[in-house]
Amino acid sequence: MKQLFTLVFSFLSLFISAQQEETHQIKIFLEDAETGKNIDDAKVTLEGFEIPPIISQYDKKGKYYYFDEIPNGYNTIMSYHKKYNEKGYQNLEGLPGELKLRLYDPLNVSYGFEKIVLTKENCCNEGKKYNYQLQPQTLKRVKNSSTKKSKSTFRYLYAEDPYHIAIISKLDRDHFLNDDKIKESIKKLSIEEMYESERFGEYVYESYAIDNKTGHLVDGFDALTRQHTYKVYIFQKKDSTKFKRFNCPEIKKLRELNLIVSTLTIKKLEYYANKPFNSEKFYGSNKNSEDIKHYDLSTFRNIDVSYFDTQKEDLKHYFFGINPNATNDRLTSLDDDKIFSAFFVIPKDFQSSIGLGALDNVEIDKTNNSLLFTNTYKN
Structure with missing residues (x-):
């Protein structure tokens, strides 16, 4: 019983x-x-x-x-x-x-919905077929290298930026910032335009624009002096906190003014090696742990490309062991005014309050076509 x-x-x-x-x-x-x-x-x-x-x-x-x-x-x-x-x-x-x-590791985020555009066969076409970047000439060494590289391990690696939003507008700075509705919204939302740096004892705004010909983001003197169709204004919160990934009130309010509001993600590395990417093994003690809210967007002009499983091997391949610390020479293009690594994240529903979360939705549902994800904005 x-x-x-x-x-x-x-x-x-x-x-x-x-x-x-x-x-x-x-x-x-x-x-x-x-x-x-x-x-x-x-x-x-x-x-x-x-x-x-x-x-x-x-x-x-x-x-x-x-x-x-x-x-x-x-x-x-x-x-x-x-x-x-x-x-x-x-x-x-x-x-x-x-x-x-x-x-993912916050400084090495990957998006599975991206189509791989780099192989040993097409790597050296000078980027003509692709709108993501201009391929570095150094890739010719990969094409001719006796070391086999596995296409399945190729990864685009990003650092997401939840601290800034970009507003893309045809208005120049004076007309944009003096528009009554925009000025009032900026004040109510407690946001401010991003400063570039302190010069001669005072803060100076960095100028950004969209290159008319290529669609890439440009900054500095070029953005200020040329008659580009679109200007780009980078904003941050006054209290230096993050914008919400979804349901962001600041983005929603700004889009209600029919403004094109984008969140940003920065391509850090193109990894093209024999083994799956391991951030600790690759970066070692040199891993950049600086919070992205302190990054100067203008420094991300170019994209580092890795062919080997560790940073030490990769630098040796780049510089033949001569000057492994000369990272400023690791350029993907000679167009110094263009920032190829800054990607815009814009839901096509411009009334939406979605920020970086738009990437998550597409990542989970790859048939989702409601997203503009590009570093060559053209409208």
Whole structure:
């Protein structure tokens, strides 16, 4: 009788457990994009526009985060972790029952929706077929090298910039900043144009524009003096905090003025080696850990290209071991005024309040065509 009771109790427990699992409105699995390992110590939230976030619970046995209900107005899942990039997913029509997010090193984010354009066969076409960058002449050495390179390990690696937004406008600075509606919105939103540097005891604004011919971002004297069709104004929050990845009130308000508002991500490295990218092995003690909010956008003119599994091997290949510290010589183009590494992230729905999260949506749903992701903006 006791055994029968135990058996019935066990079946009842399993039934109740199964019923409890079925009540979860959404399960979220997080994994390290490089190792595939489960991440169990992140903060996962359910969010909406200008409403307080709800923090998830974690199922240790199932190795997932979950919410038992999704209240009205909540349409976004976000994950936060000090070792990984912020990542999320938004669906205004309803969230799925299950979601997997792959998290990256913040300075080495990769986007799976990108099409690889570099191979040993086409690497030296001087970039004529591609709008992402002008290919460096050094790649000829890769083409003629006896060392085999695996196409499957090629990666574009980025540092996302959640601290700045770009407004693309046909108005020059005087007309743009003196427009009453724009001026009022900038004041209310507590944002300010990004300073470049301090010169002669006072701060000087950097000027940015879109090159009429190539569509690339240009800065400095060229942007200021030439009659480019589009000007680009870079803004940051006065309190130096991040813009929200989704449901960003600043972006939403600015887009309601019919402004073209973009978030930014910076291409740091094109990795073309035999082994999967390992940031600790590649950078070693030289890994750049500086927070991107202190970066000067104008320094990211060019893109470093790596052919080997470690930085030491790569520098030796570049400089034949002569001057491995001469990183300023690692240029992808002689067009010094153009910033090839700055990519615009613009949802085609210009009334949307989505920031960098637009990348997450396309990453998860690769059939999504609602995004402009380019470093050669043309309209």
